Amino acid sequence: MENNRKILSLKDIVVKFRVRSKMLTSIRNISFDIYDGETVAIVGESGSGKSVLTKTLTNMLESNGYIxxxxxxxxxxxxxxxxxxxxxxxxxxxxxxxKGALTSEARKSIKSYNNLRIKEAKTKIGILTKQIEMNIDAINSQIEIDNLTREIENAYQEMASFNRLSRRTRKKMRPIMKEIATPEGVNFLEKTMIENALDYLKNEEYLTEFEILLQEILHKVNDKIAIDSQEVNLLLEIWTFQNQSALKNKTQANKNLKKLRGGTIATIFQDPMTSLNPLLSVGYQITEVLRAHQKMSFIEAKQEAIELMKKVGIPNAEKRFKDIPGKYSGGMRQRIVIAVALACKPKILICDEPTTALDVTIQAQILDLIKQLKKEYNLTVIFITHDLGVVANIADRVAVVYAGQIIEYGTTNDIFFDARHPYTWALLSSLPQLGNKGEDLYSISGTPPSLFNEIKGDPFAPRNDFAMAIDYELEPPMFEVSPSHGAKTWLLDPRSPKIEKPKQLSRLREAVSEAKVGE
Ligand SMILES: Nc1ncnc2c1ncn2[C@@H]1O[C@H](COP(=O)(O)OP(=O)(O)OP(=O)(O)O)[C@@H](O)[C@H]1O
Known part of the structure; x- marks a missing residue:
């Protein structure tokens, strides 16, 4: 966070996966900023959503998933x-x-899933309304109706951002959009044109993203409120997208994704063999990337590849250029993957558990290499791990993920020495460095909630030794502890009892300095 300049800003991200006839919500409304040049660690238990969260950045979600x-x-x-x-x-x-890259089948299934959500919610509302009329459990029924009404709104909103405009709507909106597309056009619209468009939109069963934005802009024009040129540009952009064929949108989106992956955001995975071709020499694999991304000739690319191999610490790089990955050890293969990533000149490097499969000494060497390259190439690093020892070693800031939400974030010092969320306490307590010889290492009891269901209250409540009644009822907001630190726990509400964090965490300072390597 050296200069406090954002490089990525995630807002209200929700990711879902279709699993047979059910829908699993893997990421639940995550908002988080990542700053240029920082190393941010994403930590959490297995299945908490660390990988899915980072896969959304380059759209590497499996085909049953969507944002x-x-x-x-x-x-x-x-x-x-x-x-x-x-x-x-x-x-x-x-x-x-x-959105552009989604297949038409995916689009259709998003529509039918949301239509089903709406239909089911409407049926339930019908039953509950009858119950209220008959004076049965009126208060709870009304609460339930409010929840279901929200569910319907969410379903409409989700459909709105994926649906294409109907041919009829496109035809109707063409004249007004032609005017809006001219310089300052939005400020010279005729009153009748605005009224006609607003009347038409009012009668639609539900509105798409484009229609919602157009409606907002037209209301502003009517109310003589200044319109931001960015809003108009966004409207024109969606209009163009809606008027292009789905195939053209898809081709364009895929082209952009190809440029984004590697060239802007590169990813290193846990198993180097998922990124390397076992049949081709490592040198060839690096040169191919250099030729594609840096448009180098073969000779230039070979020289640069050898340089990169040296940079990532491959001894006898010239000789080993022709070796296939099978001739390299695990640690050396991971170095080659890092060289491939660097060959694309990325601005952001995602490291998805890159050291988990390696033994401790090699792990430390790879972490040191990433640190050194980050400085040299001015990279922003997003580091996924469930190992807090690794976090202490590499991260400037930490985001703790639980059941698809960020439940605490802060600087590495905030998280290690001033954590406020009981889940973070539990994660820290299970650090091997805090264990006592001969005693079982602390482990968090229970299991995370099923992501198929709506989660009521705080998702960590059933596993939380400090849970209060409210934790089972209402989701906590993110409380700000300091400008750099926030935690999503009711314990930070001024009305909550004062709780002391677990005693073993007082030994953290010592344990963390032991865990640090290469400092
Ligand atoms: N293609 C998919 N289909 C269905 N569910 C999925 C899919 N991909 C991920 N999930 C679910 O999303 C949730 C988050 O998974 P994710 O891989 O992000 O976890 P993680 O925190 O990275 O765990 P790990 O440390 O084990 O990699 C899990 O419940 C997982 O089962």
Missing amino acids: ANGSIMYYPNEDSKNDPKTAFKDEINLIKFH
């Missing part, structure tokens, strides 16, 4: 703006590529 809500803004830094080979020089919402 149901939210935005991911990418703000290119000065390096990107000055790099002639960088694809994205202006701020951009990465969700746009995701």
Whole structure:
């Protein structure tokens, strides 16, 4: 967070997966900013949503998944703006590529899933209304109706952002959009044109993203409220997207995703063999990337590949250029994967548990390498791990993920020495460095909630030794502890009893300095 300049900003991200006839919500309304040049660690138990969260950034979700809500803004830094080979020089919402790349089957199934949600909620509302009329459990029925009404709104909203405009609507809106597309056009619209458009939109059963935005803009024009040119640009962008064929949108989106992956955001996975071709020499694999991304000739690419191999610490790089990955050890293969990633000149490097499969000494070497390269290449690093020892070693800031939500974030010091969420306490307590010889290591009891169901209250409540009645009823907001630190727990509400964090955490300072390597 050296300069406090955002490079990525996630807002209200929701990710869902279709699993047979059911829907699993893997990420639940995550909002989080990532700053240029920082290393941020995403930590949490297995299945908490760490990988899915980072996969949304480059749209690497499996085909049964989709980003149901939210935005991911990418703000290119000065390096990107000055790099002639960088694809994205202006701020951009990465969700746009995701939507464009969706298949028509995925779009259809999103529509039918939401229609079903609406139908079921409406039926339940009908039954509850009858109960209220008969004076049966009126208060609870009304609460339930309010929840179901919200569910219907959410379903409509989700459909709105994926649905294409009908041919009829496109025809109706063409004249007004033609005017809006001219310079300052939005400020010179005829009153009758505005009224006709608003009347038409009022009678639609539900509105798409485009229609909602157009409606907002037209109301502002009527009320003589100044309109931001960015709003108009967004409207025109969605209009163009809606009028292009689905195939053209998809081709464009896929092209952009190809440029985004590697060139802007590169990912290193736990198993290097998922990224390397076992049949091709490592040198060839690096040169291919250099030729594609940096448009180098074969000779230039070979020289640069050898340089990169040296940079990531491959001894006898010239000789080993021709070896296939099978001839390398696990640690060396991971170094090659890092070299491939660097060959794309990324601005952001996602490391998804890159050291988990390696033994401790090699792990420390790879962490040191990432740290050193981060400085040299001015990278922003997003590091996924469930190992808090690794976090202590590498991260400037930490986001703790539980059941698809960020439940605490802060600087590494905030999280290690001033954690406020009982889940973070539990994660820290299970650090091997805090164990006593001969005693069982602390482990968090119970299991995370099923992501198929709506989660009532705080998802951690059933496993939380400090849970209060409210934790089972109402989801806690993110309380701000300091400008750099927040935690989503009712314990931070001034009305909550004062709780002492677990005693074993007082030994953390010592344990963390032992865990640090290469410092
Ligand atoms: N393609 C998919 N279909 C259905 N569910 C999925 C899919 N991918 C991920 N999930 C679910 O989303 C949730 C979050 O998974 P994710 O892989 O992000 O966890 P994680 O925190 O990275 O765990 P790990 O440390 O084990 O990798 C899990 O419940 C997982 O089962």
